[in-house]
Amino acid sequence: MKSSTSQSIDNYLAAGDGAGSLLAHARLLQKLAHIFADIAPAHLAQASTVANYRAGMVVIHAASGAVATKLRQLAPTLSQEFGKRGCECIGVIVKVQTAEIPRRTTPPAVRPLASGARREIAGLRDRLPPSPLRDALHTLLSRAADE
Incomplete structure (x- = not known):
């Protein structure tokens, strides 16, 4: 049984205004990510993520230029597969989004x-x-x- 607080949060998130559309968009991105993991070659899926969906275009962030190039070559196939699996997809945009390099936290050693x-x-x-x-x-x- 859900508490009244969790029910009110669920109601707020399910509402048709901004919060509801945000939740729906998050669910759509999750669905697209699962489809992408199924249809993309494993090594490419592991080195990239579904970042966004807007105006029928799936936006994918690749970890490197090489991965982005391969995904761009596969873009028409990926777009068709997204469509076959129930997502309205007119194209795939691939962007390079490298991981952040953590800043050095220890001071340099004094020699x-x-x-x-x-x-x-x-x-x-x-x-x-x-x-x-x-x-x-x-x-x-x-x-x-x-x-």
């Missing part, structure tokens, strides 16, 4: 600088006139860990 190397670099820095090279050597010495 130790041998005492002899530190003395040589400091001596070179002290002999140089004021310049970007001298500034770079100063920065290197200040950032490097002692051995």
Whole structure:
């Protein structure tokens, strides 16, 4: 038995206004994703996702340019198969959507600088006139860990 809160949420999502159409669109995308998984070659289906459906066009995001090229070659066949399985599909749009590369969360490791190397670099820095090279050597010495 559903609680009154869950019933009111279900009623809201099933309504014909914005929330209802959003739920219907989500269900359609889910159906298209299942069909796509069935009709596309497995290696291509694993490297791509159904992203949207608008104006009779199924939008697919591919993980790489190579996958996108193969899917574009298969677009007429995919479109026909979507149609045969009950979805109004006049075409397939394939876009490359690469996965986000996670940002580095750990600071770079500080490499130790041998005492002899530190003395040589400091001596070179002290002999140089004021310049970007001298500034770079100063920065290197200040950032490097002692051995």
